Amino acid sequence: MRFTSGRLLANSAVAALLVCGAVPALAQDSTEGRLKKVEAEVRALQRKVFPGGDGKFFEPQISTPAPSASNGPQVPTSTPVTDLLGRMDAVEAQMSRLTAQVEQNTNRLNQLEAKLAADAPVAAGSGAASLAATSAPATSAPAANLSTMSGVANQPSSLDRTPVTAKPSAPAVPSASRLQAVQAIVKPQTGDPADDEYSYGYRLWDAKFYPEAEQQLKLFLEKYPKSSRASWGRNLLGRAYLDDGNALEAAKWFVQNYQADKNGERAPDSLLYLAVSMKQLKDTKRACIALAEFSQTYAAEAAGRLKSLYDTTRNGLSCS
Template sequence: MLKRLTFLFLLGAATAPLAAQTAPDLNARVGKIEKELRAVQRKVFPNGQPLEPEIVAPTPTPPPAPTTSPIADLTARVDAIEAQVRGITAQAEQNDHRIAQLEDQVKQLVADAQARAAAPAPAPAAAAPSQDAAATAASAPTGIERPQTGDAAEDGYLYGFRLWQAKMYPEAETELKRVADQYPNHRRASYAQNLLGRAYLDEGKPALAAVALYDSYKKWPQGERAAESLYWLGQALTELKKPADACKVYAQFTDDYGATAAASLKAQVAAGRKRAKCA
């Protein structure tokens, strides 16, 4: 949309001299649009990526006889550009507000999780383990093999994945967190952080899962598991009885990844929205 807006603006700028001769106030409006457009570009492209026209102007041909005056055409074009700039600015501000809300919610989740972790655990009853507990301990997988490919991040992630598959959640969480922290520039960092959140969720710790999954999206928004992390974040918030927050997360998923996510993941998000009773 910004590329189309830039192209329209260039067309408007090309005819500005004519407008200046007949309606000086248009120069002021065009100058105002230039400032607004630069402000929008800085917000949407903070790294200074240039905007280029989406199409190339065709070879000039003799213009047809005008049906309206040049100044009326120019005024209509400027009105349209101003409306588009206002729309883009409003959308950018809405996205900023939504992300700020998510950050505040995650901070609260972190505080809640830390408070629960600091609370003293009740003393266990002095009793012999039940037969069910003994059977569970006896059947727990052991001897999980760590891969040795020479890529420490890859090996660590695969080892954490195997521990997670074996339902050895505390061990998996330790390994996956280590990979994400020590190798943040490796492609497996996004995988590890996402699976860390899922391990917390599988272990029945949705508050810790929400924190880990939000970090996966926030730290690696272009990572291969960023979109999936938003889906699981919505699931964790639903488990925490925060359906309104889950719906905001699903809306962020649509804004960021709705055009690129796999159909299967979109179907999961749709089911998540239904479960959270999103409007």
């Protein structure tokens, strides 16, 4: 009975060992079969999606690196630390170049300042001579160019190259009585600032305070260049200079007023007074040109409002 039980236990142990040894083998066979099945299905899918998809057309994603010809130790590739060190070396080299350049520029500036300091006495002497030359009163100045006016563009003109003797202007200190007389002229207050400025200049001119009128009319033209009184202001400014004995400066304002707006209310007056200015400057040729232009452009004025001045200006001139 004992022997029989022992044999049964032995047989049971052997059977268990056989079963346990067979299970891993069966599991391995099952896994490998499934893997082969999946690989076959992938190859079938690859042939369907990518015809001809073999080694001749597609490189493997993982390839074995070729053996190195050198048998020595392999050099590690670049790392973030080595990259950072390389960048720092480049920055330091650039800083060295910039520092050297700054030192060179500083040295050049120091040399230039030393040279300027050495040349300063010579420049001061020449500057004083130039100042003395320019401070002398001018005795001549070019008159206005009439060749740019319509109708006389083809006329020969050398006025810009011909010096005309001008009256030297020496500012004088006004006396107390003159200041009091000028202050007695009241500036209008009509609510129209532009017209008030022009009217005040006219009152100064009418009272024969020509320098004060010139200053006031220039102020008016600067503040209100587009005023309806601008043509009046430029013409009256020329009249003030003409009455003050400065025909040259008067001619400039007459030309400017005529060229600025030939349809202006005082453009005919300016053209005619330009002839008057040229006559005073003894420039008969240009006086005749201005008179001819006036008679052609403003025939009605020449026969009407300005006829007396036109005839007076023509008198004594041998215009062809």
